[in-house]
Amino acid sequence: MRSSYAKGQPNKVLRLLAEKYPTKESVYEKLIYLQSRLSLPKGIEHFMSDLHGEYASFFHILNNCSGVIREKVDYVFGERLSEEEKAEFCTLIYYPKEKIEQLAREHKNTPDWYRRNLSQLLELSKLMSYKYPASKVNGFIPQRYESVIVELMNTRPDADNAQYVYHKRLLNTIVQIDSGADFIEAFTVLIKRLAVDRLHIVGDFFDRGNRPDAILNMLMEHPSVDIQWGNHDVLWMGAALGSETCIAAVVRNSLRYKNTDVLERGYGISLRPLSTFAAHIYPDENPLKAAERAITMMMFKLEGQLIRRNPDFQMDSRLLLDKLDLRSSCAVLGDGRRHELESAYFPTIDEAAADLYELTAKEQEIIADLKSYFIESPVLQRHVDYLYQKGSIYTRYNGNLLFHGCVPLNADGSLRTISYGGREYAGRKWFDFCERMAREAWLHGDLPALDFMYFLWCGRISPVSGREFKTFERALVPDESTWKEPSDPYFKYIDREETCAMVLREFGLDPARGHIINGHVPVKVRKGETPVKAGGKAIIIDGGFCKAYHKKTGISGYTLISNSRGLRLLQHQKIADVREALKENHDIESVSETVELQARRTTVGDTDEGKLIQDEITDLYNLLLAYQNGLLKPQEDR
Structure with a gap:
């Protein structure tokens, strides 16, 4: 291989590389490692979407790696273990601490039990580690157990008697010193890490379910994850950054879905001032409904102000408060017709006011109080920082395009051109601009960028929304024909x-x-819809993790799996909760569908990581040639 640095002085890259690899031997070692790495099978990627706060389901799926661990257990142990034994062994892998505590109460965690399960965990770990380089496997092991587990992984008890005795002594000693439970837990961490190399979450952690905070806490411990923001995510992100309109919408959603625990317990955001105010102006309503009605009117007012100062959002059709006729209990909607209202009682609206969209003094006080809670919640701020650090509007990964919502199109299917701020955007340029605005809100928090976060949540031309929300109609108009939401x-x-x-x-x-x-649009499997579109070129993986969607979709969510042989879609029929899993050793019931089967195994060299490795190999070859040509002197020659 000829070097581009064969003449003249070595450049800065070579000089920096020479500091890291000061000898020819160190270059040889790294080149051998990297070249070999390219030939290994690509890592397993898991894709999930629209978790919507369903922590119990997500917890179980993440622990059993969407059923992959059970498949590996079946493959390794076959008929050596009964179905009941394999189910119990899998439960131990999913929930090691809880399972061992259960067995201890039943006096079943004997020394023989520890030795047997440690041996089985070791056998499973060895098989699952074969597609990874040793250095990467070592990095998956909890550090305090690394040396012993690496030693166990490298023993060959079948090779000769000395190795057999050495292997047996290692396991016996672990059990004798009462560290069996700790090592079992460490092995389960390793196995789960080997089962999933990369985790992609294609949007929507928040709303409907009540523990998005717990999901994010769990994800923050995962070593390899990326996130594509959903519209519910950007709404919460905007609220955490101080957008009053986003705050009102977040609080309204939480009240509507009856999951205020995430606000009050998860993030320490008090709703008491709002509840007190709502009980005063809606004395005949139950407290939850009264609070929802009060914050809904505040949201409509704040939304109206936002739309009027941002005409480029193209949301004027949502300016409806001034279309109310309270004397006749009607509203004139976008269709030009008068529609009867559910109620004519609007205590916070003064028809004689100069601006119907202006908050009352008490409403402004409540919004200011909520805003202080949102921006001062350390847990929420930590989660939003994580979403910005790991997330984006879209991701290109190993040749696939991941985003939550839609690419705005014209009625004829061509890319839609969108005018904003005197400039025109379409396709990827529009996505990139939306991302810049979202990050502007995080970095500087100026009003135009904060307003943009609300637009991303519900704008018709937003790439994470793609439909016109009918919140006003759904909240105030009983005629359901007005609720239909036009989509892109x-x-x-x-x-x-x-x-x-x-x-x-x-x-x-x-x-x-x-x-x-994509995610975003629940696939109604019950009605015959399929998540696989256009001959497998598009896959919609919103299968309804959220319990509220189970009746609509007929399933409990999807996991898309990409391995070295192609793509496989797991359709989860029923997800066991932790208590059920521990008591009965129940697992996920899933249906597997092959989306794409490749004739040739995909290697690391075919991936994005492989391209980076190849660039590093090129630089190392240039460094080696610089050493050989005398442009740089290796350390041993100095």
């Missing part, structure tokens, strides 16, 4: 292969091998 043509055209190819090319990806992976 993307959701119709995504069934077409030519549309998928156009979108993938727009984002610089190869349509022949790439896929679009």
Whole structure:
């Protein structure tokens, strides 16, 4: 290989590399390692979407790696273990601490039990580690147990008697010194890490379920994850950054879904001033409904102010407060017709006021109080920082395009051009601009950027929303024909292969091998809908993790799995909770569907990581040539 640095002085990159690899031997070692790494199978990627605060389901799926661990246990132990024994062994892997405590109460955690399960965990770990380099496997092991577990992984008891005795003594000593439980837990950490190399969450942690905070706490401990923001996420992000409109919408959603615990217990945000005010102005309503009605009117007022100062959001159709006729209990909506209201009682609206969208003094006081709670919640701020650090509007990963919502399209299926701030954007440029605005809100918190967060939540041309919300109609108008929410043509055209190819090319990806992976729109499996669109080029993985969607979708969520052989979609029928798993050794009931089967195994060299490794290899070859040509002197020659 010829060097681009064969003549003249070595550049800065080579000089820096020479500090890291000061000898020819160190370059040899790294080159051998990297070249070999390229030939290993690619790591396993798991994709999930629309978790919506359902911590119990997510906790179990993350612990059993979407059923992959059970598949590996079946493969390794086959008929050597009964179905009952395999189920109990899997439960031990999922919940080691809890399972050992249960067995201790039943006096079943004998020394023989520890030795047997440690041996089985070791056997499973060895098989699952074969597609990783040794250095990476070592990094997956909890550090305080690394030396012993590495030693166990490297023993060959079948090789000769000395190795057998050495292996047996290692296991016996672990049990004799009462560290069996600790080592079992360490092995389960290793196995789960080997089962999933990369985790992708395609949006929507928040709302409906009551523990998004617990999901984020769990994810923050995962070593390899990326996030594509959903519209519910950007709403909470905007609220945490101080957008009063986002705050009102977040509080309204929490009251509507009856999950105020996440605000009050999860994030320390008190709703007492709002509840007291609501009870005073709606004395005949139950407290939860009264608070929802009060914050809804505040949200409509704040939303109206936001829309009027941001005409580029193209949301004027949502300016409806001034269309109310309280004397006749009607509203004139976008269709030009008068529609009867559910109630004509609006104690915080003064029809004679100069501006119907102005908050009353008491409403402004409540919003200011809520705002202080949101921006001063350390847990919420930590979670939002994590979402910004790990997240983005879209991700290109190993040839696939991941985003939550839609690419705005025209009625004919072409990319829609959007005017904002005197400039025009379409496709990827619009996504990039939306991301810049979202990060501007995080970095500087100026009003235009904070307003943009609310637009991302519910704007028709927002890439994480893609539909026109009918919140006003759903809240105030009983005629359900007014509730239909027009959506972007993307959701119709995504069934077409030519549309998928156009979108993938727009984002610089190869349509022949790439896929679009979305969430956002629940797939109604019960009604015959399929998540696999356009011959497998687009996959919608919102299967309804949230219990509120189970009747609509007929399932309990999806996990898309990408391994070295292709793509597989797991459709979760029923997800056991922790207590059920521990008591009965119940597991996820899932249906597996092969989306794509490749004739050739995908290696690390075919991935994004492989491209980075290849760049590093090129630099190392140039360094080696610089040593050989005398442009740089290796350390042993100095």
